[in-house]
Amino acid sequence: MYSHYYGGHADALQETSRTEKFSEKLDELEHCDDDGQKQKIEEINEMIFEMTKEEFKSVFTEELFDKMLKMIEEKKLSMENAMLLLKHIGYCKKMKSIQIWSFNHSQLSKRIMKIIIEEEKKKEEEKEEKLLVDLCECYISLYYLLSSEMISICVPCLLKVALKKEENDEAQKEVEMALLALSCIDLHNKLDKELYLKETTKIIEYHRRHRNLTRLGYLCIWEFLIKRMHFDTSLEEVFVDEFHFARDARRELEELTRCVDSKREKKEEMSKEEAKEKLILFRLLQILDFYFGKCQLWHEEFTGLLSCIVKLVGAVKDDYRDIGNECIHLLIKAVENRTFKVDDLLKCKAIDLVLEEIQKPTLDDGRAGISLRFFDALSLRMNNKKKYELEEPKRKWLKRRMIEKLEEVKREELKRRIFEKMEEEGFEDIVTSFHKTLEFFQSHYDSLLPLNVADYFVNERMGHFSFFDKKI
Structure with missing residues (x-):
């Protein structure tokens, strides 16, 4: 329905x-x-x-x-x-x-x-x-795309509404709508921090103490702030060290996951309010998508957030494939962003998840395509050695060589662990089948896949293929 x-x-x-x-x-x-x-x-x-x-x-x-x-x-x-x-x-x-x-x-x-x-x-x-x-x-x-004049009028006007502290339903709805409107401001609109940061910080801090915002309102203020990172990278430190966004996002994701999983298990038809909750869940995933693409500062809270994303795919199963696809897309973003550690992807079982997905009899072209992109991104990540500036002073040469050697040892150890995981879980045949598929994918379609791409996942033996650049 x-x-x-x-x-x-x-x-x-x-x-x-x-x-x-x-x-x-x-x-x-x-x-x-x-x-x-x-x-x-x-x-x-x-x-x-x-x-x-x-x-x-x-x-x-x-x-x-x-x-x-x-x-x-x-x-x-x-x-x-x-x-x-x-x-x-x-x-x-x-x-x-x-x-x-x-x-x-x-x-x-x-x-x-x-x-x-x-x-x-x-x-x-x-x-x-x-x-x-x-x-x-x-x-x-x-x-x-608003003009600077409209930004200067509308943003302070709506932040004034969003600063309301009343907890009754009417006030919460007013605040929610003001924050939703602010979240619509495109990332290509440049805003001075003086216009919004003090007020948004107050809103977030007050909500954490009193829980006066609706879930949607809280997500909207995060989205508004994350979009400002497009022009102001200094906000990354605020998000990671002061706001602890990953911790809050994990909590919100866990609560929404429980709600969706409960309805799926009961096989009940969603009410209008529950349908809205699903839309809110999808909004949170889209906010995380932008955050993963922008944030360059690692924090230990990211590991828990990745684990929660993996669990969400298991919770929705095949009932909400669009949500599952969005989750795997987030894992791709995490692989591509060097801020996230490959070791974290192993700990949170992200690799196990995608390997399991490509074995399912319900595999369709959409899920097949996004699974390919995950392993393609992982392969590129593992094969990229850290580059160093040639202009670095000679006195640092020895230290640089030591760092390079340590990084290479870590990289090879990770590759070995991932490869062994694939073998021990019995996915070797499917992994080898990526070889021809990725060749076709990269040379003919770049980011697009043929409509019958799911037909490639048939456990055909195409000769030995090492997923990474070097045999382990």
Whole structure:
């Protein structure tokens, strides 16, 4: 029932019916009073949440947003009610990881930007704070790549909301939406630390003491901060040494894993709230994906986080293959990032996991492809020797040679352990079958795989093949 939340294709007739119903309900807003509009918008929002990615993109076009603007101008839709609808569109766009650029080109986006700037210029006592917040949330969650002017207005406005300390449901939802909007700010938008770091630190520290944020709100503030690492690498130290992000991410991952595993074992159909939890889990994995790609500082907490990712694949089994694939993709990122130690991958049984996956009778092309990439990345990692700068002073030459020798000994020992693991677990035939597959994969498709790639995993003997560059 909820597979379409992750891009699965619903029945074509159902999709057509839903898009038509959406258009009909939007037209019905013109004939309702304010309370009637609010009720209709709740129904429309439910419909938006159930849309597939394809439906979402086909519905929310530049024409649709301009139609909403016309309704506002003709007093057929109040600005307040329009904000309720737009904020939910932004929420679903974010939760389902859908990229749309139609809002950027719409006249509605220009009108909202104009109102935000005008509202900001008013004297403090004249400002309509709630309107400004709602407009900022709509604009940030739907607009791609913000101007510096809009950043300077919207970020402080939403951080002020996010600093609320009340623990009632209404306040938590307001804070959650403000943080979700902030998390939509693209990594290519450069923000000065003075604009956000003090406030976000307060939010994180207060939540750790009082647990006042929703799970989604907490993940969103992490995502907002991690994206800032794209331009500011000094944030890595804050994440590793002060925020202990890996520890918190592990705890959140463990809790979400227990929830998903419990529902899978009971074979119960997911409720709407449980479907949202699955979306939140997927968001956390995507946040970790970016973090693994950026962080260059190792911490012992990473080992526990990797173990948790491995356990998640076992928990979801074949029921949620998209989550399993995302987990293996994270392990690839860990292999490629030299911050993570290969020894950690052995300890957390990441290698065992992928070897088991390629033996399963349910292996499909998607899982086969991502498994190949894991071993390809591992092979490259083990075959790369550490490079040293030629300009290094001669007086350090002896020390450098000693380090190189120690590194080579460690590398060979790791290769031996991995190779023995493959042999003792009985995966030798499958490992040798990688040889021809990887050749074809690298020479013809680079990062793409042939549609029948799963057919290569048939335990055929292709002659002895050592997975690494040197025979061990």
